[in-house]
Amino acid sequence: MSLGTFKGGAHPYEGKALSENCAIKALSFDGEYVFPLSQHIGAPAKPCVQVGDTVLAGQVIAEAGGFISANVLSSVSGTVKAIEPRMQVSGFPVMSVVVDSDGRFEPVEGSGQKRDIDSLSKDEIRDLVKASGIVGLGGAGFPTSVKLMPKNDDAIDYFIANGSECEPYLTSDYRLMLECGEKVVGGIKVCLRLFPHAQGIIAIEDNKPEAIKHMKELVKNESRIKVMELKTKYPEGGERQLINAVTGRYINSSMLPADAGCIVHNLATLIAVYEAVAEGKPLTEKVITVTGDAVAAPGNFRVRLGSSYKQILEACGGLKRDAKKFICGGPMMGQALYELDCPVTKPSSALCAFIHDDVAENPTTACIRCGRCVAACPEHLVPPMMVKAANADDMDGFEKLGGMECMECGTCSYVCPARRPLTQTFKYARKKVAALRKIRAAEEKQRKEHEEAAKKEAEKKAEDMKKNETGKEAASWR
Amino acid sequence: MALNEDKKLYHVSSSPHVRSNVTTRKIMTDVAIAMLPATALGIYRFGLHALLTVVLTVAAAVISEYLYEYLMKRPITISDGSAVVTGMILALNMPPQIPYWIPMLGSVFAIVVVKQLYGGIGQNFMNPALAARCFLLISFSKAMTDFSASFPAGADAVSGATPLAVLKAGGEASLSDLFFGNIPGTIGEISVLMLLIGAAYLLIRGVISIRIPAVYILTVAVFMGLFGGRGFDLYYIACEVCAGGLIFGAFFMATDYVTTPITPLGQIIFAVAIGLLTGVFRVFGASAEGVSYAIIIGNIIAPLIERATVPTPFGKGRYAEITKKLMNENKGGGR
Incomplete structure (x- = not known):
């Protein structure tokens, strides 16, 4: 079988060996958690708590501020300490809700409620996704509920789970496929209920043979879901290139994927959808890769949203050498950080620390x-x-x-x-x-x-x- | 505010934050390396004079670039290696007994007039080495076309003609001699084998693409078949392809980044155009050779070709048609 791909692209140094074999570890912190009101594309959320209020883990602390917007949830239980501008990875302060954790992580009422996905209606599924504050976790941060509401559900031919992870150094999606692959399949099954004519496709670059094998095994009895291998090339996981590689169709800047009968979701997003819909678990955590040649012990970590990168880096062993450059996300499209005390937001996928600054060293x-x-x-x-x-x-x-x-x-x-x-x-x-x-x-x-x-x-x-x-x-x- | 002024701040930049390891200098080094087999054979065949010609021509190119930039108070760019490449191409285009000062003057012309006056590397609209060669051909025609000293031992030195001239006069050439460099000619273009070894290196290293050389050579071959007067006689056409500067020009000069179109379709049109010109010059021109002039004229029209061949962006135009077709097919069968 020839591998799906697109024309053009490049082969940056992959660097995935640093962390690809490190199982996901959970990290938890005491103290302050910061929840920016704008961690998605679209209108900022509107805070619905006040300073001094007690909140629970999974509680909505800011409501979607428009159609293209998303709820913001607290990932911890505790007290609202402040609602003020806080520094973001973008380098600008953004209005945020700051919660002082009480260290108990008490969940909000109703969480953990198991649901049978086959008995839920389309509206129930969409409402659950919306209430859980899910946005694209791959980096773009587009509200997932909006993506799941195309003009015509019947016109969707392909539902694509993006497991290509073409960004160098990043391995969190790879680990998620190996460790929570059944949730990825579950998430696709939930979404396929919305699109009766769609074929579910899990697209994975061929530099992840283990993940391909594992996911193929998981979907062997699923008639509507199959795994597709893609050529390893940057940016294979770009939405337009991915659609082209999988379906041969092309979309341009003025089209939505749905205009070409496609919907693409990052697979971490699909896990969040599955957890929100089937397990009653709102989006409060995120798996990120901490990696780079300056990091002492690279790995993949499950952290609560709102934790600070500084805390995370310290907790996972810190640096082994002085780093010249810190990047939130991957080196191709990530954001360089000038300070580390910024919160993990929904679209965050990694923290990279490098000894060299390629940009400054190459005039x-x-x-x-x-x-x-x-x-x-x-x-x-x-x-x-x-x-x-x-x-x-x-x-x-x-x-x-x-x-x-x-x-x-x-x-x-x-x-x-x-x-x-x-x-x-x-x-x-x-x-x-x-x-x-x-x-x-x-x-x-x-x-x-x-x-x-x-x-x-x-x-x-x-x-x-x-x-x-x-x-x-x-x-x-x- | 969470920003503490006394905190250590790290480097920031706009993404991407990594760079490939290919640099201008590495590319130029590769081109120079690719010319070494041909240079070595030239020196082996023609001796010390050829070696000194290469060394002095390259030195003149580098020094004139340094002096110009120094006097003009501009950043010194000799370390990017482009002047070395220019000097080498020019030297390899010289007859073996050329007085040293001629190619050295050519180097100064190439670097100062053709390259630096137009803004330095990347800004010249003609290949500097080729422009200099044409300048020397016109100015010092006798010395530049005197190949009498370059005849292999035992060959008929009296006629004084290169294989291309022999072919043009209706004679025959030996393909194996052309291949292994057993012919009179300039220092670098006598052996097709040595040139192809260099070309293969450039292709493997990804410095050049096969697009321009292949289309160029093919066009010349077809043209000579049609208008060469001997029909599609394969041996004759192969000789035409291997003789003169065609192989050297196709792989080392027509692939010059600066003076050829950057669009894929533009490169094909460019290659066809210089192929036709080469054919016209060879068949109808006064002299037997036409590669240098053809490429130079191609260089001049390259910007026009480029402007007319901007590719369709992803998802626009014909791509939208493909998408529509695929979606309709799915509607018929898939559901």
Whole structure:
């Protein structure tokens, strides 16, 4: 069988050997837990507790602030200490609920309630997912309940569990497949109840043969679920590339996967769905990989949301050498941290600590037009042309070259022998185009309103004049 | 606020935070290594003069780059190795008894006029070594086309013609001589075997793709078959492909990053264009050879080709059609 894949991509150093054989260990801490109100794509949640309130583990402490938003739950029992801005991995302070743990982790009433997934209605499943505050745990943080609500349930042909874990160094999804594979299958079964025509597919890169074997064994009696092997290549697990590798279909930036009859979920998300729906366990924990050449004992750890990275790193043995760089997430798309006292949020997947800072140690030189970025771009774009347009502030040109199709995967910057900041330039340019679009839309709206008002004014004047004239005529008649 | 001012702060950067280990310098080193087999054979065949020609040409290229950048107060870039490659390509294009000052002057022209005046590495619109060779060919035609000293022992040195000229005059060439370098010619282009060893190294190392060389050589072969006057005589066509600078040009000059299109379709169009030009120059031109001029003209039209061949982004245009088709198929059978 040929392996599913896409055109382009790169092969960064995998680094997974550091932690792939380390079984998941649970870490627990006393003290303060921080729950940012915005740890998902969409509107921030609205706090529904007050300073001084007592909360339980699994209790909703902030409610979804809109359709595309998600509940925020406390992962511990204790007292609300503060509601204030706290530092995030993004490098900015974000409004957060701070809970002082009482160390007992007392669960909220009703948790642990087992349910038979086959007897639940579609609405019940969606409500449970929504109430549990589940968002995409792979890194994007898109609210899962929204993803599970396409326009037409019957039009979904493929339900894809993303187990490719193409980001270097990360091994948490791999460990989850080996240790909680049946929950992944359970999560898919729950979701397949929503989409009667969908085929469930667990997509795994071929650098994880153990996981492939294990998952194949688990689904051998499932008629609607199968395992698909993918070529190991970055970014195989990008949503658009994954859909292409599995189904041959293509989606672009203005389409949702559902428009191509597909729904993609990270497999950690599916485990959360299964636990929330079948086991009555809301999303309060997360498995993250702590790894990198500076870490004393790399491994995979189950931690409560809201724990601080600093605590986690200390608890798992700290550093063996001075680290130059800390990254939340993987080295290709993760966020560099300038301090470690930031909370674990739902989309967090790893903490990497590296002795070397590849970026600082590789100064930019002139582009030699080698075309490696063109060959590697999974979106089939031409980065050198886009950079020229962006640097010349030619945003129309940037858009024409497909700039808004860029998904900022970092492949072009990775392969560039001149170490040019390609992805970085595109991030900036894409933000600028988005802002310009907003401004233009607002101006257009204003212009239309203005026009309409002027039109009404003119109509009114014409009417008045008519009235006056008829009035005059009437007067002259008299 | 949780931010303490006295805390140690770590490096930050925008993702990605890792870089591949390929650098401009490594690429240039690979290109230089790939030219070593051909250089070695040239030196073996033509002796000390050829060795000194290579050394002096490379030295002139590197020194002129250093001096220009030093005088212009610009960052010194000689360590990226591109000047070495330029010098080597130029030297390998020289007849074996060339007076040393000619290729050295060519190096200065290549680096200062063609490369640095246009902004340095990555900015030149012509391959510097090729432009310099054309400059020297026009300026010093006699010395540049004098191959009398390069004849293998026992060969007929009186006619003074290279295999390509012999072919053009209606004569025959020996494919095995072309392959193993038993012919008169420039220092680096006499042995197809040595050039192919270097080309294989570049392909294996991923420095070049086979796209441009393959399409270029194929186009020349077809053109010579059609217009060479001897029909599709395979031996004749193979000789045409192996003679002159075609193999050297196809793998080492037409693959120059800076002066060829970066789009995949653009590279194919570029290769066809220079293939046709080479054929036209060889069949209808005054001289037997046309590779250098063909590639130079190709370099000039490369930006235009590139602009016209921007690929369709993922999921747009024809990809949307494929998606639609696949979804309709699924609707018919899958449900």
